[in-house]
Amino acid sequence: MENTMKERHLDVLKLEHVSKNFGGVVAADDICIEINPGEIFGLIGPNGAGKTTILNIIMGIYDADKGNIYLGGTDITKLPTYKRARMGIARTFQHPRLLTRCDILTNIQMGIDLTKRTQKQNVDESELRELLEAANLQDVDLSLSVGQLSYGQQKLLEIVRAVLSHPYIMLVDEPAAGLNHREMDYIVALFNIAVKKGIAVLLIEHAMDLVMGICDRITVLNFGKQIMTGTPDEVQNNDEVIAAYLGGSANAED
Amino acid sequence: MTRKLKAVTLLLIAMLLAFPVFAGGNSESSSDGPEPIKIGLTAVLTGDRSLEGQYSRRVIEIVEEEINGSGGVLGRPIEIVIEDSLGTDIGAVNAYRKLASDDDIVAIITPDSSNDGMAQSPSALEFRILTTAQGSSPTLRDMCNNDNPYLFQIRTCDETLCKALIDYAYEEFGPDAKYAVIHDTETSSNDQARLFTEALQAHGVEPLVTVPFTTGTKDFSSHIAIIQQSGADVIIAAAFQTEAAILIQQIRSMGIDSPILGSNGFADPVTIGLAGELCDNVYSGVQWVPETTNPKGAALAAEYQERFNEACGKSAAQVYDNINIICEAIRIAGTTDREAVRDAMSTISDYHGAITTYDCRTNGGCGLGGLLVRVTKGQAEVLGEIISEKDI
Amino acid sequence: MNLQLLFSGFSTGIIYSLIAMGMVLIFRSVGIMNFAQGEFLMFGGYFCYMFNRLLDLPIGLSLILASICMGFVGVVFMRTSYWPLRHAESKAIIVSAMGASIALKEGARLIWGAVPVTVDRASEGVVNIGTAVIMKQNIAIIVIAFMVMVLIYLLLEKTFIGNIMQATAQDQYMASLTGIPVIVSIGMTFAISAMITGIGGGLLAPLFFLNNTMGTTAGAKAFAAIVIGGFGSVPGAIVGGIIVGLVEAFGGAYISSTYQLVLIYVVLFIVLMLRPQGLFGEKIQEKA
Numbered sequence: 001m002e003n004t005m006k007e008r009h010l011d012v013l014k015l016e017h018v019s020k021n022f023g024g025v026v027a028a029d030d031i032c033i034e035i036n037p038g039e040i041f042g043l044i045g046p047n048g049a050g051k052t053t054i055l056n057i058i059m060g061i062y063d064a065d066k067g068n069i070y071l072g073g074t075d076i077t078k079l080p081t082y083k084r085a086r087m088g089i090a091r092t093f094q095h096p097r098l099l100t101r102c103d104i105l106t107n108i109q110m111g112i113d114l115t116k117r118t119q120k121q122n123v124d125e126s127e128l129r130e131l132l133e134a135a136n137l138q139d140v141d142l143s144l145s146v147g148q149l150s151y152g153q154q155k156l157l158e159i160v161r162a163v164l165s166h167p168y169i170m171l172v173d174e175p176a177a178g179l180n181h182r183e184m185d186y187i188v189a190l191f192n193i194a195v196k197k198g199i200a201v202l203l204i205e206h207a208m209d210l211v212m213g214i215c216d217r218i219t220v221l222n223f224g225k226q227i228m229t230g231t232p233d234e235v236q237n238n239d240e241v242i243a244a245y246l247g248g249s250a251n252a253e254d
Numbered sequence: 255m256t257r258k259l260k261a262v263t264l265l266l267i268a269m270l271l272a273f274p275v276f277a278g279g280n281s282e283s284s285s286d287g288p289e290p291i292k293i294g295l296t297a298v299l300t301g302d303r304s305l306e307g308q309y310s311r312r313v314i315e316i317v318e319e320e321i322n323g324s325g326g327v328l329g330r331p332i333e334i335v336i337e338d339s340l341g342t343d344i345g346a347v348n349a350y351r352k353l354a355s356d357d358d359i360v361a362i363i364t365p366d367s368s369n370d371g372m373a374q375s376p377s378a379l380e381f382r383i384l385t386t387a388q389g390s391s392p393t394l395r396d397m398c399n400n401d402n403p404y405l406f407q408i409r410t411c412d413e414t415l416c417k418a419l420i421d422y423a424y425e426e427f428g429p430d431a432k433y434a435v436i437h438d439t440e441t442s443s444n445d446q447a448r449l450f451t452e453a454l455q456a457h458g459v460e461p462l463v464t465v466p467f468t469t470g471t472k473d474f475s476s477h478i479a480i481i482q483q484s485g486a487d488v489i490i491a492a493a494f495q496t497e498a499a500i501l502i503q504q505i506r507s508m509g510i511d512s513p514i515l516g517s518n519g520f521a522d523p524v525t526i527g528l529a530g531e532l533c534d535n536v537y538s539g540v541q542w543v544p545e546t547t548n549p550k551g552a553a554l555a556a557e558y559q560e561r562f563n564e565a566c567g568k569s570a571a572q573v574y575d576n577i578n579i580i581c582e583a584i585r586i587a588g589t590t591d592r593e594a595v596r597d598a599m600s601t602i603s604d605y606h607g608a609i610t611t612y613d614c615r616t617n618g619g620c621g622l623g624g625l626l627v628r629v630t631k632g633q634a635e636v637l638g639e640i641i642s643e644k645d646i
Numbered sequence: 647m648n649l650q651l652l653f654s655g656f657s658t659g660i661i662y663s664l665i666a667m668g669m670v671l672i673f674r675s676v677g678i679m680n681f682a683q684g685e686f687l688m689f690g691g692y693f694c695y696m697f698n699r700l701l702d703l704p705i706g707l708s709l710i711l712a713s714i715c716m717g718f719v720g721v722v723f724m725r726t727s728y729w730p731l732r733h734a735e736s737k738a739i740i741v742s743a744m745g746a747s748i749a750l751k752e753g754a755r756l757i758w759g760a761v762p763v764t765v766d767r768a769s770e771g772v773v774n775i776g777t778a779v780i781m782k783q784n785i786a787i788i789v790i791a792f793m794v795m796v797l798i799y800l801l802l803e804k805t806f807i808g809n810i811m812q813a814t815a816q817d818q819y820m821a822s823l824t825g826i827p828v829i830v831s832i833g834m835t836f837a838i839s840a841m842i843t844g845i846g847g848g849l850l851a852p853l854f855f856l857n858n859t860m861g862t863t864a865g866a867k868a869f870a871a872i873v874i875g876g877f878g879s880v881p882g883a884i885v886g887g888i889i890v891g892l893v894e895a896f897g898g899a900y901i902s903s904t905y906q907l908v909l910i911y912v913v914l915f916i917v918l919m920l921r922p923q924g925l926f927g928e929k930i931q932e933k934a
Contacts, residue, residue: 082825085823085824085825086825091823096821097819102816300752300755388754467906468904469905472853472863473654473657473891473894476896499762500853500854500855508650524761528759
C-alpha cells in the first residue's frame with residue numbers, strides 16, 4: 001500500500017502562528033503545530049479551549065486572521081475547503097455527518113471519487129474489506145441506507161471513509177463520544193491501519209485514557225492559547241496543564 | 255466577497271438609474287426659447303399593464319414633435335411629464351399627486367383604466383386641475399357628469415359601443431340567434447358584459463348562459479365546454495387583449511366557428527397579432543383600430559407604424575387625442591391658468607380627434623363614437639363608424 | 647367533454663409540475679423556496695420566442711437552445727440573488743428572490759417589449775376522439791414534459807453529477823469535505839431547475855402567449871402543487887402539479903368557472919387537514 005502513496009514531506013501539516021478572533025473573543029492565539037506522517041497527534045483542553053475552531057481553520061471553514069497553514073509543504077491558507085479536501089485532508093465529526101438519504105456504499109465512494117479521481121475511480125475491494133473488518137462492519141449490507149446504522153456504526157463508517165480516501169491527514173473530532181468500549185477498540189484498530197499507511201491523525205478527544213494511550217504527541221489548549229506540546233508523559237506532569245484542567249470550571253464531557 | 259457584493263450592488267444601482275432614463279427619455283426640453291407648457295400623464299410603465307405605458311411613451315414622441323414643430327401652443331412648446339401609475343389605484347393616485355404638486359403642470363391625463371381615473375378624482379377636486387380620463391365605463395361617466403367638474407371623460411362610453419355592436423348583430427344574425435356570454439370578472443369587462451346583456455334584453459333576447467372567469471385564467475377548456483353544451487351559436491365575450499387572444503384561439507381549436515362579438519380587446523392589433531386568422535369572424539364595437547377610416551387616425555397609425563415598426567395601439571391613439579384636446583383647451587383659454595383651461599375645456603363641442611369626435615359640454619362620455627369592426631383574414635375591417643349624439 | 651377536460655387539465659398541470667419540480671430541486675439543495683421560479687417559466691418562453699420568431703429557427707431547436715440559455719440564467723440568478731446571502735437568514739434570501747422576480751419581469755419587458763408574443767406549436771392541429779377535440783400541442787406538452795422528467799430522474803439518481811448534487815443538498819459542509827466545490831454543485835442545481843421550468847415556458851407559449859407577468863400566477867399555482875404534493879418531494883411536485891391542473895379544468899366546468907383559483911386552495915386545505923405533510927411528504931427536513 002505504502003508504495004502507491006506519494007512521497008511524504010517531513011511534516012504533513014504545519015500551523016505557523018495561526019490566530020483567530022471572533023468579535024474580540026480570542027478563539028486561537030498564535031498556534032504553532034507540526035504534525036509528522038503517521039503520527040497520532042492529540043489536541044486537548046477544557047471545553048471552549050478552541051479545539052474545534054482549529055480544525056475548522058485547518059479545513060478552511062474559517063479563515064485565519066493571522067498565520068499560515070501548510071499541507072505537505074504547500075501553503076493552503078487561502079484555499080477553499082473542497083480544494084483542501086482534494087489535496088488530502090479528511091475530517092470526521094463528533095456527531096457523524098453522512099448522507100443519510102444515500103446508501104452506505106455511495107457514502108463511502110463519495111469521498112474517494114472526488115479526492116482521488118485522477119488516480120483511481122473505484123474503491124480497492126481488499127482494502128475496503130480490511131477496514132470494514134477492523135470496524136466490525138464486515139457483515140453489514142452496503143446497499144442499506146446509512147440511517148439504518150447505529151450511532152456508533154455511523155461514526156466508525158466516517159473514519160473508514162476517511163482512511164479510504166488516502167489523505168495526508170485525518171482530523172478526527174471526539175470519536176469516542178457516545179461510543180461503548182468495544183467500539184472504541186474498533187476506532188483504535190482503524191487508527192492503527194491509518195498509521196501503517198502513513199496517514200497522520202489529528203485527534204480531539206475528551207476521553208483521557210484514549211488520548212494518553214494512543215497519541216505520540218499532544219498539544220494542550222486553554223482559552224485559545226497553546227499551553228504546551230509534548231509526549232503524553234510530559235503533558236500529564238505539567239503543572240500548568242493540571243491547573244488548567246482543575247481550575248477550568250467545566251470539563252465535563254458533553 | 256465584499257468586492258462581489260459591491261459589483262452586484264453597482265449593477266442594481268445601474269439598473270435603477272436606467273429606469274428613469276427609459277421612462278423620461280422623451281420629455282427633454284430645449285434649453286433656450288420660451289418655457290414649455292407642461293402636461294402630466296399618469297400611465298402604467300411597469301407591471302402587468304406596462305404595454306399601455308409603452309404605447310403612451312411612444313406616441314408622446316409623435317405628439318410633441320407634431321405640436322412643437324408647428325409652433326407649439328400659445329407660442330410655447332409643450333412638454334409631457336410622465337409618471338408611473340404602476341397599474342394600481344394607489345399607484346395612480348400617488349403619481350397624480352406628484353404631478354399635481356408641480357405648479358407648472360396645466361392638466362393631467364389618467365391611466366387607461368376607469369378604476370384608476372375614479373381613484374384620482376378626489377385629488378383632481380382637491381388640486382382643482384383639469385383632468386382628462388381615459389377610462390370608458392358608465393360609472394366613470396356618471397362621476398364626471400355629477401361629482402367632479404374637473405374630470406372629463408375623453409373617451410366614448412362603453413354603453414354606446416356595446417349597444418351599437420348588439421344592434422348590428424341583432425340585424426345581422428336575426429331574432430332567433432342564441433347567445434352565450436363569457437367575460438372576465440375584472441370591473442370593466444364585467445361592466446361590458448352587463449351592457450351587452452342589457453342591449454340584448456332590449457331586443458327581448460336573453461343569453462342562454464353567462465360564464466365568468468377570473469383575470470389571469472389561461473385554460474378556458476371548462477368555460478368553452480359550458481358554452482358548447484348550452485347550444486349557443488353566437489358568443490359574446492368581454493376581456494383584455496391577451497385573454498381575448500387565448501380565448502379566441504381555444505374556441506376555434508375546439509372546432510367552434512361561431513361569430514364572436516367581443517369587447518374592445520377582441521379586435522385589438524395585439525390580439526390579432528397573437529391569434530392571427532383564428533380571429534376571423536370576430537365582431538367588435540371599438541374605440542380604435544389602426545385600420546380606422548378616420549383621416550386623422552389613419553395618419554397617426556401610419557406614422558406610428560413607420561416610426562416604431564409596430565401597430566399603433568388603442569392607448570397610443572387615446573393619449574394622442576387627450577393631449578391634443580388639452581392643447582386645444584389651452585389655446586381657447588389663451589393662458590395656462592388651471593381654472594381658465596378647465597373652463598375652456600367645457601366649451602369644446604365639436605373637436606375632431608384621431609379616434610372620434612368629442613363634445614365636452616358635459617364632462618362624461620365626451621367621445622361620441624367609434625368603429626364597428628369585423629376581422630377577416632387576420633385583418634380588422636371597418637364595417638362602419640359608430641356615432642352618437644349628446645343630449646345637452 | 648370530459649376527455650377534453652382531462653387532456654387540457656393534464657397538460658396545464660404538467661407544466662405546473664415542471665415549475666414545482668424546479669422549485670423543489672432548489673429547495674432540497676439550499677432549503678429555500680424560490681419565489682422567482684415562475685419568472686424562469688416566462689424567461690424560458692421568451693428565449694424560445696427569440697430563437698423561434700426573431701431568428702426563425704425550428705421550434706424543437708428553439709426549445710433546446712432556450713433551455714440552454716436558461717441554464718445560464720439559473721447560474722447567474724444563483725450567483726447574484728442566492729450566493730451572496732447564503733449565510734444570511736432564509737428570510738433575507740426569500741426577499742432577495744422576490745426582488746429578483748420583479749427585476750426579471752421588468753428586465754424581460756425592457757428586452758422583449760410589452761406586447762404579448764407567441765411561438766410556434768411543437769405540434770399543429772387537433773385530434774378528434776369521439777366528440778372530444780384535443781389539441782396536439784396538449785399531447786406534445788405531456789410527452790415532452792414526461793421526457794424531461796425521466797431525464798432529470800436519470801441524471802439525479804444514476805449519474806455521478808447527480809450524486810454530487812444530492813450530497814451537496816444533504817450537507818454542504820460535508821460535501822465540500824469530500825472535495826465537492828459547493829458553488830459549482832449548487833450552480834448546477836439552479837441551472838437544471840431553470841432549464842426544466844424554462845422548457846415549460848416554451849411549451850406553454852403557443853397556448854397561453856407570453857407576457858412579462860405570466861410567471862406570477864403560474865408560480866403561485868406551482869407553489870400550491872408543492873404543498874399538496876409534499877414539501878421537498880419531487881414525485882409530490884409532479885403529482886401535485888397534475889392535481890392542480892385537473893382541479894382547475896374539472897372544477898371550472900362542474901363547480902364554478904369564476905372560482906377556479908379558490909377551488910385549488912380548497913383542495914389544498916383538504917389535503918393539509920388530512921395529511922399535513924402533503925401527499926408524498928417526507929418528514930420535514932431539519933435544514934431550511
